[in-house]
Amino acid sequence: MSSTDGWLGYSFPRISHQRGSISSTSTDAYVVELSKHVGAYNQFMITTVNTHASNSIDIQIQYSEDGTNWFIDQGYTTAVAIAGGATPEAFDSWASEVEHHFYRIHVKSTVGGAAATFEIYYNFVNDRGSAFL
Numbered sequence: 652m653s654s655t656d657g658w659l660g661y662s663f664p665r666i667s668h669q670r671g672s673i674s675s676t677s678t679d680a681y682v683v684e685l686s687k688h689v690g691a692y693n694q695f696m697i698t699t700v701n702t703h704a705s706n707s708i709d710i711q712i713q714y715s716e717d718g719t720n721w722f723i724d725q726g727y728t729t730a731v732a733i734a735g736g737a738t739p740e741a742f743d744s745w746a747s748e749v750e751h752h753f754y755r756i757h758v759k760s761t762v763g764g765a766a767a768t769f770e771i772y773y774n775f776v777n778d779r780g781s782a783f784l
Contacts, residue, residue: 670774686755694776701733701741703767714751
């Protein structure tokens with residue numbers, strides 16, 4: 652039992668979010684590296700950083716309304732390449748306020764047999780005042 656009034660002694664924040672990071676290594680085929688149900692959030696931010704010294708990665712961001720049928724997000728219909736080099740410029744930053752029910756990110760090596768390490772940072776925010784996620 653919960654409440655937003657003081658009677659039960661619970662106080663919920665008006666802004667909530669989930670955030671985290673995933674570290675992995677690319678393969679020759681697309682792999683879903685991050686998949687999240689985001690139905691209660693209204694701001695979405697994903698930053699993918701290529702941490703490999705030389706090999707590049709390709710990424711695609713996809714959305715779904717039912718968790719089964721996936722569609723490639725606008726701007727990612729052609730894979731976005733992130734060059735290797737482990738420099739501050741070796742990243743892709745994506746943000747949206749389009750409230751699809753699910754988001755996921757696919758990652759693969761740009762060149763077969765040339766795996767690359769990478770990190771994905773995500774932050775999904777709800778600033779509508781609802782704390783029930």
